[in-house]
Amino acid sequence: MPLSPQELLYEGKAKRIYRTADPQVYLCQYKDNATAFNAQKRGSIAGKGEVNCTVSSHVLAYLAQQGIPNHFLAQTGPTEMQVRALHILPLEVVVRNRTAGSLCRRLGLEQGLPIEPPLVEFYYKNDALGDPLVTPDHIRLLQLATPEQVERLGSLALAINHHLQAFWRSCRLELVDFKLEFGLDERGEILLADEISPDTCRLWDLGGSEPRVLDKDLFRFDLGDPVAGYQEVLQRVLQAVGSQSPLSLWEKGQD
Numbered sequence: 001m002p003l004s005p006q007e008l009l010y011e012g013k014a015k016r017i018y019r020t021a022d023p024q025v026y027l028c029q030y031k032d033n034a035t036a037f038n039a040q041k042r043g044s045i046a047g048k049g050e051v052n053c054t055v056s057s058h059v060l061a062y063l064a065q066q067g068i069p070n071h072f073l074a075q076t077g078p079t080e081m082q083v084r085a086l087h088i089l090p091l092e093v094v095v096r097n098r099t100a101g102s103l104c105r106r107l108g109l110e111q112g113l114p115i116e117p118p119l120v121e122f123y124y125k126n127d128a129l130g131d132p133l134v135t136p137d138h139i140r141l142l143q144l145a146t147p148e149q150v151e152r153l154g155s156l157a158l159a160i161n162h163h164l165q166a167f168w169r170s171c172r173l174e175l176v177d178f179k180l181e182f183g184l185d186e187r188g189e190i191l192l193a194d195e196i197s198p199d200t201c202r203l204w205d206l207g208g209s210e211p212r213v214l215d216k217d218l219f220r221f222d223l224g225d226p227v228a229g230y231q232e233v234l235q236r237v238l239q240a241v242g243s244q245s246p247l248s249l250w251e252k253g254q255d
């Protein structure tokens with residue numbers, strides 16, 4: 001059922017979240033705005049909102065099919081999806097299959113080294129502190145989640161990594177690392193939330209002699225045309241999933 005946006009609950013760097021007439025359902029609108037390095041670099045990537053909304057819809061629908069509970073309900077427009085209203089935990093969970101980004105900067109590691117078994121890290125979502133890396137003991141100290149919840153987040157993150165690696169492989173892309181967010185439903189169950197897109201995943205095409213970056217690092221480090229990169233990811237996802245797209249279902253409903 002189409003639900004119109006009501007009160008704006010939250011406006012972040014890349015999305016707006018609205019309350020709807022149904023208290024169980026929020027509306028999430030994706031924007032073209034892009035930020036990096038804790039918003040020190042700001043810009044816009046034309047078409048990013050549509051790419052991230054559509055890619056996230058496919059990925060979250062796929063994860064639900066694989067038994068990963070998540071907040072996705074339906075894609076209701078090119079840049080709009082309905083999600084379940086959750087209480088979001090103030091943690092970012094990062095999984096790494098290869099060295100890149102802050103891991104290399106912090107530990108002096110070369111980029112692109114395989115990590116086996118994959119690494120799981122927790123970050124405290126706090127802009128003023130610059131989203132610091134935290135241990136399970138820090139999480140307990142700050143009462144951000146219980147030890148049982150931290151355990152569950154870690155095992156969910158690894159299971160999601162397993163399914164996402166297969167998904168991105170079907171798009172001929174390697175999943176280097178990614179960030180997840182989770183929320184609690186009214187029964188206290190942990191559900192995967194937020195988005196899974198080229199903004200939140202490092203995606204490399206390893207088909208050539210050099211890795212080809214197809215994610216937000218194009219924008220962060222001026223590595224190439226981010227508009228073209230994001231569109232290429234969308235095209236690869238649409239090709240991989242075939243015609244069963246949440247957006248095409250929405251478009252049919254508009255006829």
Ligand code: UDP
Nearest residue numbers: 094100101102103177178179199200201202
């Ligand atoms: N990431 C994200 N949002 C953040 C921080 C990181 O989506 O606020 C993603 C990032 O795109 C990458 C992964 O999490 O896929 C690991 O990021 P990293 O810790 O290496 O930080 P970065 O290099 O992005 O500063």
